[in-house]
Amino acid sequence: xxxxxxxxxxxxxxxxxxxxxxxxxxxxxxxxxxxxxxxxxxxxxxxxxxxxxxxxxxxxxxxxxxxxxxxxxxxxxxxxxxxxxxxxxxxxxxxxxxxxxxxxxxxxxxxxxxxxxxxxxxxxxxxxxxxxxxxxxxxxxxxxxxxxxxxxxxxxxxxxxxxxxxxxxxxxxxxxxxxxxxxxxxxxxxxxxxxxxxxxxxxxxxxxxxxxxxxxxxxxxxxxxxxxxxxxxxxxxxxxxxxxxxxxxxxxxxxxxxxxxxxxxxxxxxxxxxxxxxxxxxxxxxxxxxxxxxxxxxxxxxxxxxxxxxxxxxxxxxxxxxxxxxxxxxxxxxxxxxxxxxxxxxxxxxxxxxxxxxxxxxxxxxxxxxxxxxxxxxxxxxxxxxxxxxxxxxxxxxxxxxxxxxxxxxxxxxxxxxxxxxxxxxxxxxxxxxxxxxxxxxxxxxxxxxxxxxxxxxxxxxxxxxxxxxxxxxxxxxxxxxxxxxxxxxxxxxxxxxxxxxxx
Numbered sequence: 379x380x381x382x383x384x385x386x387x388x389x390x391x392x393x394x395x396x397x398x399x400x401x402x403x404x405x406x407x408x409x410x411x412x413x414x415x416x417x418x419x420x421x422x423x424x425x426x427x428x429x430x431x432x433x434x435x436x437x438x439x440x441x442x443x444x445x446x447x448x449x450x451x452x453x454x455x456x457x458x459x460x461x462x463x464x465x466x467x468x469x470x471x472x473x474x475x476x477x478x479x480x481x482x483x484x485x486x487x488x489x490x491x492x493x494x495x496x497x498x499x500x501x502x503x504x505x506x507x508x509x510x511x512x513x514x515x516x517x518x519x520x521x522x523x524x525x526x527x528x529x530x531x532x533x534x535x536x537x538x539x540x541x542x543x544x545x546x547x548x549x550x551x552x553x554x555x556x557x558x559x560x561x562x563x564x565x566x567x568x569x570x571x572x573x574x575x576x577x578x579x580x581x582x583x584x585x586x587x588x589x590x591x592x593x594x595x596x597x598x599x600x601x602x603x604x605x606x607x608x609x610x611x612x613x614x615x616x617x618x619x620x621x622x623x624x625x626x627x628x629x630x631x632x633x634x635x636x637x638x639x640x641x642x643x644x645x646x647x648x649x650x651x652x653x654x655x656x657x658x659x660x661x662x663x664x665x666x667x668x669x670x671x672x673x674x675x676x677x678x679x680x681x682x683x684x685x686x687x688x689x690x691x692x693x694x695x696x697x698x699x700x701x702x703x704x705x706x707x708x709x710x711x712x713x714x715x716x717x718x719x720x721x722x723x724x725x726x727x728x729x730x731x732x733x734x735x736x737x738x739x740x741x742x743x744x745x746x747x748x749x750x751x752x753x754x755x756x757x758x759x760x761x762x763x764x765x766x767x768x769x770x771x772x773x774x775x776x777x778x779x780x781x782x783x784x785x786x787x788x789x790x791x792x793x794x795x796x797x798x799x800x801x802x803x804x805x806x807x808x809x810x811x812x813x814x815x816x817x818x819x820x821x822x823x824x825x826x827x828x829x830x831x832x833x834x835x836x837x838x839x840x841x842x843x844x845x846x847x848x849x850x851x852x853x854x855x856x857x858x859x860x861x862x863x864x865x866x867x868x869x870x871x872x873x874x875x876x877x878x879x880x881x882x
Contacts, residue, residue, distance in 0.1 A: 380665040382425040382644070384603065385625065389732030390639030390858030391417065392567075393454040393500075393548065394622040395610045396424075397464075401668070403612065404457055404484050405622065406433060406466055407642060410857050411451040412691040415440045416468060418457075418484060422670035424612070424620055424644055431688045433466050433479060433488050442694040444722040446472050448756035449855035451694075454500040454548060454608070465525065467513070469499040476501045476515070478525055492528040496521055504551040504581070512581050516547035518562060520581060538576045538585040540564045541592070548608040551581060557652070560585055563607040567640065567856070570597050571607030573623065575654060594623070594645070594657035603659045604628055605640060611647065611654065616667045619647035621656045626850075629734065629801060630824035635849035637824055638731055639858020678876040681710040689729045691860065693722065700725045709871040710863070712749065717866050720757050720775055728754065728862020733879040734801045734825060738861050739832075740875045743792040747868030751795045753827055754860045759853035761843055763795050763829045766867070770795075770831045772841040776852075784840040786831065792873065794832035797861060798882035799845065801825045824849060828882070 387394070393408040403424055409415040414432035421427045434440040434452065442451055455468035466488070467478045476498075477491035494501065498515030503525070505511055513523045519534030540546035540562050548563035557577045565572045572595030576585035596606045609623035625643045628634035646663065647656045679687060681703055697715060705711040716724035731753070740751055742765065750764035762773040765788065772783040804826045823846035830839045846852060848859055863872050 380669060381662050382665045384643045384659060384661050384663065385627075385641035386425055386622075386644045387419060387427050387642035388638065389641060389730035390860075391642045391730070392624045392640035392856065393608050394624060394642040395456045395550075396612045396622045397457050397459050398612050398615065399459050401615050404459075404464070405642070406455045406457045408454055408856070409452045409691070410449050411442060411446055411694050412857075412860070413440060413442065413693075413695050414688075414691065415452040416455050416466060417688065420484065423668040424614065424622075424666050426670060426672045428672050429688045430485050433486075435486070435488070437695070439479065439488070439491055440470070442473060444694060446694055446722070449857055456502045456550065456610075458503045460503075460505050465503055467494065467501045467503050469501060471499065478503075478528065480525075492526070494523060494528045495530055496523075496534060498534075500547045500549065502550050504553070506553075506581065512551060514549040514551050514560070516545075516549065518546060518549045518560065520551075535582065537578075537583045538562070538587070541574055541587060543570065543572070550610050552611060559654070561609060561611060563609065564592065565595070565597065565607070567607065567624070568605055571595065571605045572597060573607055573609045573621075573656070577652070588653045590653070590655075593653070593655055594621070594659070596625075596658060599658070601658060602627060602661060603643065604636075606643070606657070606659050609656075614666055614668065618666065619649065619654065620666065621645050621647050621654075623659070625659055627734070628824070630846060631822040633851065635824040635846045635851045637845055637849045637859050638734070639850065640856070677878045678874050680708065680874045681872065682708055686710075686727070690727050691729065692727055693724070696727070701727060706871045709743075709873050710875075711869055711871045712863060712865040713869040714747070714865045714867050719752055719754070719760055719762060719864060719866060720780065722757060724864065724866055726752060726754070726862045726864040728752070728860040729877060731799070731859040731861050734799075735879065735881040736799050737878045737880065737882050738797040738799075738876065739794055740863055741792055741794050741873040742863070742870055743873070744870045745868065747865055747870040749863070749865040749870035751797055752862050752864050753797060753799075753848060754862060755848050755853040755857065756855060759848055761827055761829075761848060762864075763797060763831070763840070765793060765795070770838070770840060772829045772843075774843060774847070776847045783843065784829075786838050786840055788831055788838075789833050789835060796830040796832065798828045798830070799825050800828070800881045802881060
């Protein structure tokens with residue numbers, strides 16, 4: 379029997395929403411403080427996904443101020459297809475509020491945002507047979523809206539707030555047969571996360587909860603996938619049903635740490651006595667009937683195109699004068715907009731870390747600039763491999779502490795910077811008690827992050843750091859690691875950037 383591996387979209391791609399158009403599936407995720415916003419993926423089988431672009435890909439659609447806190451920004455989009463047009467509705471936390479954009483084609487262009495004057499986050503869209511458009515938000519409040527103008531025509535009315543657990547959110551409303559089903563996340567997005575469902579004959583209710591709620595949760599289990607929730611349902615072309623949802627893959631010693639953020643998983647759904655049943659979410663499942671593998675993504679980006687690939691993201695904005703593919707053809711030239719990665723407003727172009735074990739390298743001509751590679755959670759949690767003034771340095775910023783870990787002289791000219799991340803053979807630090815070492819007390823992190831520089835003089839390994847300090851459990855927030863190229867003084871050019879899964 380053919381099987382697929384979870385997660386189907388690895389790395390920090392949380393809050394997935396999916397729709398089907400014929401034989402094609404389209405999926406969007408939260409992007410928080412990163413620009414461009416709302417990554418959009420395409421698949422023919424729900425398993426193999428390729429990013430087509432980003433829905434909010436120009437400043438006129440998405441403006442995030444430099445003082446926007448990490449993990450604010452774009453929350454929980456919903457994608458739907460109605461009467462020949464794609465619709466994406468989402469929340470700009472700390473900014474625009476609930477907005478709706480549309481497109482004739484998923485590749486875009488997507489429209490300018492229409493403001494939906496509703497309180498709450500995690501907006502959803504559903505249409506009745508007579509064309510009435512319903513918008514549900516966390517809580518759950520339901521409103522009748524005009525999706526063209528954004529006008530709220532009725533409501534919001536309280537319809538169902540779940541089974542009593544904290545944070546009823548991520549509502550999705552579906553018409554299946556004679557019933558309206560309301561899918562809901564409860565319990566918070568950490569270890570208590572779960573999926574519950576209720577149904578009614580009308581969108582307005584009254585709603586009857588499923589007798590076996592939650593219909594999916596990993597709380598209290600030892601399964602390798604945790605924090606499962608924030609789900610969306612889709613019916614495949616062959617009539618089978620599936621659920622996309624977020625989850626995490628924690629590692630290391632208790633209480634365990636997850637470093638990639640919340641990822642997108644896929645699980646089959648069965649209907650039993652009129653109710654959807656799903657889970658548990660395994661690392662490997664029997665595959666859908668359709669099977670359309672994609673060629674592997676290139677390991678290396680040589681920056682030979684006229685635009686950046688859609689996987690590249692930047693914190694809050696990417697001003698036109700901060701980057702160029704034309705200034706030095708075949709290179710990505712970055713120009714400093716801020717003097718420190720410890721504060722917003724800096725120049726960084728990065729991609730999500732998508733695999734627990736991975737190898738990253740970039741060839742940089744720093745000249746007189748201050749530039750390098752950063753493994754980033756936010757402004758207060760990042761490890762940097764930096765070139766400046768003939769010296770390569772490894773710098774660790776962990777909360778209020780910033781420390782230069784290692785230095786080594788390097789020759790002028792282009793250099794290759796390497797960051798290797800591994801989960802095996804991670805040396806746990808020994809806990810020291812008063813009076814000496816206590817070798818039996820050990821606390822291992824989830825991975826090790828190693829830094830090296832390659833030059834004509836050879837390869838120099840500068841440092842290896844504990845990865846737990848770049849985890850959600852330490853940094854807090856809703857995102858995962860991003861590995862990026864940066865400049866904090868002058869301009870530097872990057873010839874290529876390579877990312878490859880697997881241990882070094």
